[in-house]
Amino acid sequence: MSITIFQAQKIITMNPSNPEGTHVAVRDGLILGVGSLQEVAGWGDYELDMSFADQVIVPGFVEAHAHVMAGGMMLLPYMGYFERKLPDGSTAPGIQSYEALVDAMTLAESELEDPDQPLVAVGFDPIYFPDQARLTRHELDKVSKTRPIYLQHASGHLATVNTAMLAENNVTKGMNIEGLGRDEHGELDGELREPAAMSTCKTGHRIVQMVNHTEQAIRDLGALARNAGITTCTDLAGASILSPRALTMWQEVTGDESYPLRVAQYNIPAMPGSAAAFDEIADQFVQLQEKQTEKLRFPGVKFVLDGSIQGFSALIDEPGYFSGEDHGQLLTVPEQFADWLRPFHRASLNVHMHCNGNLTQQLAIDTVEKILREDPWLDHRHTITHAQLTTQAQLRKMSKLGLCANFFSNHIWYWGDQHYDITVGPERANSIEPCASALREGVSFSIHSDAGVTPLGSLHTMWCVVNRVTPSGRVLGEVEKISPYEALKAVTISAAYQMHLDDEIGSLEAGKKADFAVLEEDPLSVDPMHIRDIKVWGTVLAGDKHKAAVAT
Amino acid sequence: MIGFTVLGGYLGAGKTTLLNQILRRNTESADPIRIALLVNDFGDINIDAQLIESQIDSQINLANGCVCCTLTDGFSAALDTLVDLNPQPEHIIVEASGVADVNNLSQYGNGQVLALANIVVVADAETVQEKASDKYVAKTIQRQLKAADLILLNKVDLLEPQIRERRLSWLSELTDGIPVVPCVRGDIPQAILFELERRDNPIDESVHGHEEYVSWSYGINKRISRESLEAFADSLGPGVLRCKGVFVDPFGYRLELQVVGKRKEVAAGAKTLESVSQLVAIGLKGKMLTEDLDAAVQRLFHDAP
Numbered sequence: 001m002s003i004t005i006f007q008a009q010k011i012i013t014m015n016p017s018n019p020e021g022t023h024v025a026v027r028d029g030l031i032l033g034v035g036s037l038q039e040v041a042g043w044g045d046y047e048l049d050m051s052f053a054d055q056v057i058v059p060g061f062v063e064a065h066a067h068v069m070a071g072g073m074m075l076l077p078y079m080g081y082f083e084r085k086l087p088d089g090s091t092a093p094g095i096q097s098y099e100a101l102v103d104a105m106t107l108a109e110s111e112l113e114d115p116d117q118p119l120v121a122v123g124f125d126p127i128y129f130p131d132q133a134r135l136t137r138h139e140l141d142k143v144s145k146t147r148p149i150y151l152q153h154a155s156g157h158l159a160t161v162n163t164a165m166l167a168e169n170n171v172t173k174g175m176n177i178e179g180l181g182r183d184e185h186g187e188l189d190g191e192l193r194e195p196a197a198m199s200t201c202k203t204g205h206r207i208v209q210m211v212n213h214t215e216q217a218i219r220d221l222g223a224l225a226r227n228a229g230i231t232t233c234t235d236l237a238g239a240s241i242l243s244p245r246a247l248t249m250w251q252e253v254t255g256d257e258s259y260p261l262r263v264a265q266y267n268i269p270a271m272p273g274s275a276a277a278f279d280e281i282a283d284q285f286v287q288l289q290e291k292q293t294e295k296l297r298f299p300g301v302k303f304v305l306d307g308s309i310q311g312f313s314a315l316i317d318e319p320g321y322f323s324g325e326d327h328g329q330l331l332t333v334p335e336q337f338a339d340w341l342r343p344f345h346r347a348s349l350n351v352h353m354h355c356n357g358n359l360t361q362q363l364a365i366d367t368v369e370k371i372l373r374e375d376p377w378l379d380h381r382h383t384i385t386h387a388q389l390t391t392q393a394q395l396r397k398m399s400k401l402g403l404c405a406n407f408f409s410n411h412i413w414y415w416g417d418q419h420y421d422i423t424v425g426p427e428r429a430n431s432i433e434p435c436a437s438a439l440r441e442g443v444s445f446s447i448h449s450d451a452g453v454t455p456l457g458s459l460h461t462m463w464c465v466v467n468r469v470t471p472s473g474r475v476l477g478e479v480e481k482i483s484p485y486e487a488l489k490a491v492t493i494s495a496a497y498q499m500h501l502d503d504e505i506g507s508l509e510a511g512k513k514a515d516f517a518v519l520e521e522d523p524l525s526v527d528p529m530h531i532r533d534i535k536v537w538g539t540v541l542a543g544d545k546h547k548a549a550v551a552t
Numbered sequence: 553m554i555g556f557t558v559l560g561g562y563l564g565a566g567k568t569t570l571l572n573q574i575l576r577r578n579t580e581s582a583d584p585i586r587i588a589l590l591v592n593d594f595g596d597i598n599i600d601a602q603l604i605e606s607q608i609d610s611q612i613n614l615a616n617g618c619v620c621c622t623l624t625d626g627f628s629a630a631l632d633t634l635v636d637l638n639p640q641p642e643h644i645i646v647e648a649s650g651v652a653d654v655n656n657l658s659q660y661g662n663g664q665v666l667a668l669a670n671i672v673v674v675a676d677a678e679t680v681q682e683k684a685s686d687k688y689v690a691k692t693i694q695r696q697l698k699a700a701d702l703i704l705l706n707k708v709d710l711l712e713p714q715i716r717e718r719r720l721s722w723l724s725e726l727t728d729g730i731p732v733v734p735c736v737r738g739d740i741p742q743a744i745l746f747e748l749e750r751r752d753n754p755i756d757e758s759v760h761g762h763e764e765y766v767s768w769s770y771g772i773n774k775r776i777s778r779e780s781l782e783a784f785a786d787s788l789g790p791g792v793l794r795c796k797g798v799f800v801d802p803f804g805y806r807l808e809l810q811v812v813g814k815r816k817e818v819a820a821g822a823k824t825l826e827s828v829s830q831l832v833a834i835g836l837k838g839k840m841l842t843e844d845l846d847a848a849v850q851r852l853f854h855d856a857p
Contacts, residue, residue, distance in 0.1 A: 196659030
């Protein structure tokens with residue numbers, strides 16, 4: 001077996017016993033050692049690779065909460081407010097006016113060859129157009145009067161369609177569905193709110209659903225991850241991996257030697273609200289683990305327990321939402337949640353629980369405590385994911401129970417101002433994603449993007465918890481800031497830990513996978529406000545180089 | 553058009569018992585309805601093994617034309633599957649999870665294929681009031697009850713008469729008077745949930761064996777305007793649990809009135825040469841007074857052509 005030694009300006013290992021080096025020796029995809037050239041040269045004949053001599057190597061980033069949707073969205077024209085990085089390294093501009101929207105949609109329309117194909121686009125967000133009248137079918141009719149158009153909003157809960165889309169699906173004003181938007185004369189205005197209304201325009205709605213179940217979505221997820229320095233990414237409940245078709249597709253795409261990403265699949269074992277035969281499903285997941293490969297893992301399952309804070313559908317405790325109407329909603333019957341959780345816990349499957357509201361989180365914590373009394377498993381590493389409004393009391397309890405947190409730190413940037421002004425008010429907004437408190441209380445935590453909800457990018461995610469700034473320039477909770485080192489830990493070894501993969505990935509250590517993020521600057525020594533702007537050369541996965549795509 | 557009912561209610565309220573009642577009675581009926589059930593889990597549904605014709609993954613086909621499906625691929629997809637069945641079901645019942653937003657689910661019933669979307673919420677007479685102030689589910693339970701067209705207050709036999717009255721008035725206050733059907737083991741006349749009158753099942757038969765209920769019917773050879781009919785529907789009190797009528801408007805178009813609890817809908821239909829109006833209703837004895845209904849229709853048709 002040949003040995004390659006990569007030389008770097010600096011190597012940050014996240015291994016506390018051997019924190020730094022300049023050279024890393026790799027054989028057969030595994031790390032032989034990190035240190036000086038002299039220290040790692042003794043393993044035998046080697047080839048010295050100087051490609052990264054000016055770069056900084058850190059452990060390949062581990063994104064513990066993302067979805068294949070991040071890739072699926074790339075297959076549709078993007079109409080979001082903020083610019084978006086594309087898999088090929090280019091950037092789709094942000095759309096900041098209705099005129100720009102009509103222009104961009106018109107361009108996308110002109111690129112469709114089949115005249116019968118609907119134009120389906122994503123990413124529009126009315127929250128950034130507070131001074132304008134709601135977008136209606138009339139704007140989209142300017143794009144085309146004949147081709148059906150479906151524009152999905154960023155939240156995923158709304159869409160705006162044109163008149164041709166309504167007509168194609170026989171949606172009429174006589175239909176008595178609350179979610180069908182209407183003008184002051186009762187005529188349909190083209191806005192569709194929530195799935196019942198959205199699914200009336202099936203010919204568009206279906207396409208948004210379908211793109212995530214394609215090979216190209218998986219490939220684009222890989223490219224986006226590589227461009228961001230990510231070498232392991234979860235697909236948290238994006239694909240139904242128990243279906244043979246989906247499993248085969250994931251095996252084939254990730255099995256391709258050039259595919260640059262390890263994927264950890266966490267399936268939802270059943271649709272929210274259903275009470276499936278969980279014992280049976282837990283067995284199926286255990287059997288599924290026998291089919292794991294180097295790049296496709298099945299560490300556990302995910303449960304979705306509530307909605308979102310900005311959608312007012314997360315269940316939060318007293319004193320409740322700061323303003324707006326409380327639509328807080330559990331997606332499980334509290335008395336039944338233990339029955340959902342127990343079969344997976346007993347089968348030693350790691351469980352990640354989506355809790356945006358702290359009352360939902362309380363249910364998750366109490367249920368885990370109950371289960372642990374019945375079935376002790378000290379090293380379960382079950383994780384509260386999102387965990388945005390975690391209280392101090394909850395952190396103390398999570399620490400005792402061995403629960404991990406995975407904070408949705410990108411919220412600080414994307415919705416921090418809205419949380420301060422509208423959703424939860426100043427005190428709770430300032431303590432949102434409480435990383436410093438988690439550190440103090442000894443709760444192991446990761447931080448995430450929830451891509452495609454926000455863009456994939458661990459440096460941005462780190463930047464959020466280090467600086468805690470919002471678009472208005474406000475600092476949300478100075479005391480909850482953490483150091484760049486702790487933030488780097490959260491996107492590497494701690495993320496690997498909560499998936500039980502920390503013995504293989506997440507740090508650069510003899511015997512572990514040779515997965516690196518290759519950066520143009522050192523995230524631990526640059527100005528903290530510059531962290532998100534650090535350029536990513538690309539990644540090394542199991543010793544193989546994968547250069548980030550650069551727009552031509 | 554396919555009838556569509558969202559069946560809500562918290563864990564333990566008796567939704568499954570009610571569904572089992574419905575399936576059993578439908579099986580015994582001389583004129584079974586093709587019911588499609590969309591349930592969370594087959595586990596609790598008693599399906600007579602002799603009735604099972606075939607089972608494919610998430611769907612069980614029954615000999616009397618009924619089917620039972622689970623929600624594997626999500627709600628919208630499951631409904632599409634049911635609507636596309638051949639023969640098409642006559643009535644779809646969705647068993648919502650204990651914490652579901654039943655109003656959201658019922659919205660799927662307001663499209664072109666599904667009709668008479670109504671929300672029936674089963675409440676456990678013993679525990680509903682306590683659950684309506686539970687720290688996790690208080691708002692969910694209250695939302696469910698308020699969204700109901702008809703509330704089945706189940707297990708009333710377990711309450712002392714005084715407490716039962718108090719529970720009823722608490723419920724009435726919370727929901728602003730949504731009609732409540734007190735019942736035991738989900739045993740109610742099928743007609744309350746489905747089509748009121750069927751080929752072999754005239755209205756007075758439908759309350760047979762249910763002494764607490766009363767039925768009423770009326771027919772006249774006169775036409776009526778939509779406005780008058782809507783005013784009449786609004787005037788029906790909470791004692792009327794279910795009402796259906798077919799009418800003809802002064803221009804010769806059919807009108808259909810459907811009432812399920814608080815939900816009252818008038819729909820226009822095709823042109824017809826007839827002019828017969830027919831109306832049937834079921835209510836609780838002592839709460840739906842047939843003499844009141846007689847008087848109301850006398851007034852309704854008094855000036856009609």
